[in-house]
Amino acid sequence: MKSYLQLARHEGNNTLFETVEMAILSSLWGVPLHLHAEGLRGTGKTTIMRAARDIFPPITRIKGCLYNCDPEKPHCPFHKAMSPQEIAEIGSEEIPMPFLEISHSAKIGTIVGSIDLAKITDSANPTAAILPGIIPQAHRGVIFIDEINRLADTSPELTDVLLDVMGTKPGRVQIEETGLPVVEIPVQVSVWAASNPDEEPGPLEETRRQLADRFDMVIDMGRTHDPDSIAEILKLNSHVRMYEKEVSQDYKAMHQKARKELQNIAARYTNLDLPDFLRNYIARIYVKYDLESLRAIEAIQHAALLNCALKRRDTVLVSDITKAFPLALRHRVDSEILTRIMNSAPDSSSSAVKVTSPFESAAPAREPSAAAAAAAAAAAAQEPAPAQAKEKSFMSPVLSFLGIKGEKENHS
Amino acid sequence: MSEDKSASYHRSRSKSFKKTLQDSFLKDEGVVAGESSVISQKVHVEPPDSEGTVYIYSARDAGLTYLKLIEQNLVLHIDVFHNPADINIFDLADRIRFTISNYLDLTEDVSPEMLPEREMLILNLAQRIYLKTNHGEGTVLSPASCPSPPGAQLPGHVHILAKIPDKYYGLVYFLVDQIEKAISYQGYNLRPVNKLVPIHEQTASEEFPLGVPLTHNDAESPLEVKLQNCSQVLVAMAEQLGGLEIAESFMELISPLQTISLSRFGKRYPCMDKILEDLAKLGYIKKEAFGYSFTNIGKELKKFLKLHRKELAAQIRKAIRHIPPSPGATPSGHFCRVKSHFSAFYDKRKAVDRDRDNWYNPIAIPETVIKAAKRSILQDKTKFEIKEQDLMVFKKRCKAPVDICMVVDCSGSMKGAKLQAVQWVAEYLVLTTRDKVALVSFQERDAHVIVPFTKSYTNLHHNLLNLQPEGLTPLAKGLVTALDLIAKSKPRNPLLALITDGKPNTPLFSTDPVADAIKVCTDFPKNKIRFIIIGIDPSKEFIPRLAEAGQGNYYLVDDIDRSNLINIMRSERKTSTQTKSK
Known part of the structure; x- marks a missing residue:
């Protein structure tokens, strides 16, 4: 399993x-x-x-x-x-x-x-x-x-x-x-x-x-x-592993840890709220692009809060909302309108909070998600070698999008 | 009401009507007036299958479309809908002339010495109003009778184009009233218009190059945004060029070394220059001394295409399935298909006795119990029991599939948007229905089966890439080829759809290309092939004759575009399915 x-x-x-x-x-x-x-x-x-x-x-x-x-x-x-x-x-x-x-x-x-x-x-x-x-x-x-x-x-x-x-x-x-x-x-x-x-x-x-x-x-x-990721998927699906009845003790411990972590986050960020300028930004998008369902912008707000909490940040950033746009709107608007909405992020100079994108600086600046962090920590404690591979796969999404990773490898 | 009172009433009505018209024209909307008249400055049409609803195309100016004017918003387009009838145009013209002079009497005080000027004004206005009915057409000043060929479908509206200054918009109030009266007087019924549905065609892509705002290329913009922009650019390119494969080979040509091949590519795809311009605007490519080359983000775009070819192809297929604004549109302009497989096979509202032919159909339980109860009472049974003879089953719904053979004019004039619309409709039909689709093209001196009857999207798509519009119009040859194809592949319930934008000019048997085409058409009824023609034919002489010979319907359209084609094909499919299952 x-x-x-x-x-x-x-x-x-x-x-x-x-x-x-x-x-x-x-x-x-x-x-x-x-x-x-x-x-x-x-x-x-x-x-x-x-x-x-x-x-x-x-x-x-x-x-x-x-x-x-x-x-x-x-x-x-x-x-x-x-x-x-x-x-x-x-x-x-x-x-x-x-x-x-x-x-x-x-x-x-x-x-x-x-x-x-x-x-x-x-x-x-x-x-x-x-x-x-x-x-x-x-x-x-x-x-x-x-x-x-x-x-x-x-x-x-x-x-x-x-x-x-x-x-x-x-x-x-x-x-x-x-x-x-x-x-x-x-x-x-x-x-x-x-x-x-x-x-x-x-x-x-x-x-x-x-x-x-x-x-x-x-x-x-x-x-x-x-x-590498594909090889890992293959490894998991080989018949040796496929019929392992029980999840190994290590993983059970890690799951337990991830569960705890999620509960901690939920307790810590119960009162997290969107800053006003971001709420207004979402509201203006609803009007400007003539979105039909209010569920869409409710989902954007909620997803941005959740994303922020999972990253263990105390302030919601524009990047949280940018991340929520494709998730909440892909099935509700044409892709062309989605493109326009995504490119309409408010100017960083006009916002009260300094806007930092987790992607613009080096990859390590990005906090891995809660469960991932717990897993990585647990994996590091028990199995050093796979942990490295795992950690790489957490970071690689950032790099290998657009093939940036490939280029970096070439340079080195 | 005294004479004076009535006059002042009408004067104020006409004034407020003028105001209404001007207001709604500012918003690019139309107005429903009287009982069954629609007035706008745009193209508006009544779709074939929904009576009482009129579509108004807010992006198409009536003057530009019908009269080939250069400037927009000069022409009023008035349609008065009635049941299909032969409306006498001379009577209408007379009444309109009379209305104009009445209107001027009512609104302008004229001193006796100004009378000659007023006469001139009346003539001038009359000259500016163009009328068309089945019976004839012409300006109000000089209407001419020119009956349509016998057997043609009678038009269901009086079509008026008025190029009058907005000072005289009040006249329309009287005009509409008078024409409606005239139609009733001639003994025909008006057809009320209930609803105007604005149709917004894609204009967004014109605002932004390839649909992406120019602000996009900050190095700082988040990854999600960059990815979204990449896929938007690629999908827009693929849509304009007609396929992802073409977009890919196009991107291979962007290099200073390939300038010659690129210009050759440009001859095949006229939209290439615009795409190059857009790509440069977005910073994906830059122009250098020897031609275009990719910038860094351009290279990323190319890589993105390589890695995400499958996802992009799926996205394009999804876009094709996306139904264009259509009859019964919900407020957002999308039509929801709520159909279910179950009810497609069994009609849950109709139960029939179970017999040898339908014993495997699902059992209708309540109906069975009711029948058994009835029998028990009739036979004076004390105990309730269900016997085999009581069983009722749901009736199977017959649903005849329609196999569509599209015969497409691929002469030079179809190049560009028209042919792309045809390709799109073929792909749409394959993706959204269970029908088989075939496509025959004719051009230069020959006709080819581009796609034999198929249900496979990949097959269709790859074959459609071979379409190369150029050359003459050998219509007869195309029809013969289609007839052969249908005879060979024995499709179910065949529907032959001819799509053309011009007269045939290459004969097959004799020296007269039109006569040859008509000769071929006469074979359709006896082969049980339903025949329709969708075409542009300003002279209106050849398509109706062809349709008459093939005993089919014809649709004369202003432009061969997606919404026209899909609406017609959809309503024709519906009638085909219904007539067959009866």
Whole structure:
């Protein structure tokens, strides 16, 4: 089994790694973040997203509650009306943040919820109760949907449910079953999806525009042209490693460390906010380029904050917003307008804060992301040799974009 | 209402109408007046499949397009929509002349000695208003009857171009009223216009070289921005040249050593000079004594193309799939295709009895239960049971595929934007539908099957790169080749679309090229080939005759461009599918 920190990072997939970490951080803040990875066949979209659960921090829920009720603010039909004492009596438990998948054979009942057949056929005490489906069960966690453009095409009913879940934050689902009262449940679920826009039936923006807009960020997966990273990917996929049942102890420790790190960051930056001039800048872009959905600029603001927190900076910079533009706008505007927006960064002289781009100076100036840092530290402690290779692959995205790396090598 | 009151009412109405017109013209918009009239200074058309909606092309000036004027915003374009009919033009002209004199009576006080001047003014205004109906065309002063050829589709509107000074815009108020009255008086129905949809065609690329703002090349700009700019430049280049492969070979030629090959390339692709200019503006290349050469960032651009060829190709395919603004547009101007595979195969609203032909269709549960319940009651059964005879299944939806053979004029006049629009539509159809597409081109003295019927995008794209517009127009030969192709490859439900911008001038059998083409067309109906013509034909004599011979539809367009082609092809595909599945 491949673990999250084992996966090779390169310039093509680095953005996805970063956004996945952003989404986990966002969940810790209590805000779901919907991601959609688009890219060519076999670029590792699904692998990375599935592996991300390795570094999911735990959540606390009321003991045995299928709806993942937070003991402090219970929301499910059973615990909603209970007093704090009663809940304390039931007790609480720590579970890993849920990661559930919606497959293409899913039925509406398994997704939303249906009548609990086990309980109704229980001859001792037959009761008509509702069994929550995947969405309510993934509360405070993540739902993953592979090939979402095909799902939007083949099961419009499921897509409609998703529209409701992702439309607001938190979203909602309504479980309806003949003969039972309607149950409406708020759900705070991040929806992660992957698709190849080049495959039938085409990009999600064309097949189901509303659903495409519900995704806060779309990540364009790239490939790498760095033989080292490719060799590393190959090494991971050789049959020797593929069937290793357990993740090695070292990696388990590293995952633990990364989890802790993410929790620390979440706690430290809860009150991080955007400076006014940046907020105005985003607002002006909304007006000037006639953007349609307010979700777009909300996503830009949120992504910039998350990016800043992951870099452990106390002030949000213009570069955080520049980074958020392609993620939040690629699926919402034409590429030509996106180009113009990206080139419209406010003048550094007019801004209150000095604008520094992490890319303009030497590469080491750039802080690696939280999980990456933890991993690098842990790897350095245990395995010196691979750690170096790893560190190189963290830095290489910066260099090898545009082939700068190649040139540097030539010079030396 | 007394005479005076009515006059002052109309005077104020006409004044406020003039104001409305001027206001909306400033915003490049049009106005819906009366019941079924549209007034603007732009080109506006009614798309073939959506009645009551009119598209207004805000980037195309009516004077420039219809009258070949140089200066913009001089001409009012008025269309009064009615059910297809033969409107008498002499009657209209008479009424308009009368309206002009009434209008002047109402708005200008004329002393008796000024009467001759006023007569001159009336004649002058009448001379400036040009009218066109099915029955004839001409200025109000000298209308002429020139009936369209028999069998042609009757036009659904009276087309008026008025080159009048804006001082007299109030006249339009009376004009529209009078024409609507005239149409009703002649016994035809008006067709109300509900909605004006502005169509913004791409103008952005003209503002910025290759769509990238000039500020882009600070060495300081972040990496994301640089990457975005690179891909924008390359995609824009590929779109203008007609393919990423061409853009790549073009970039290979940018070097002082290749100046001669570059100029040869420029002859094939007229847009090259503009691209070179843009690249230089953006600082990717610089001009030196012996020709152009890449700057440092230019070299990065070249490298970017090498490394990201696959991603860029995918991006271009995505852009082709992107549906242009079209009927039923949502406010943002995008048309959402919400179709599902399931309902494409089974009609969930129609259940039928299950029998030997459809036993494998999905079972319609509620309908089955209802049927069983009915039977139980009728047969006085106490127990409810479902027997095999009760089973109902969903009906399969017949969906006849349409195989499209495009026969394209590749003579010299099609060079540039027109041919690119054709290529784009072919690629669009392959990417977004399940149809097969073939393309036959005719030029000089011969015709070639450029693409045989195919569903493969790569196949189509590579073959389309071979199109080289030049030479004469051997239309008959093209049609014969297409007919052969259809006979050989036995497509399903074939639709033959002829796209041309001129008269044929190379004969095949005899000495008359037009007669030859018509002769070929007469074979289409008996071969069960649906035939349409999309073309530019200012004389309007040859395309209608051709369509009549082939018993097909024809569309006379002002320009062969993407939105025209795609709208027509889409509505034709729809009718093809429907007629077949009936």
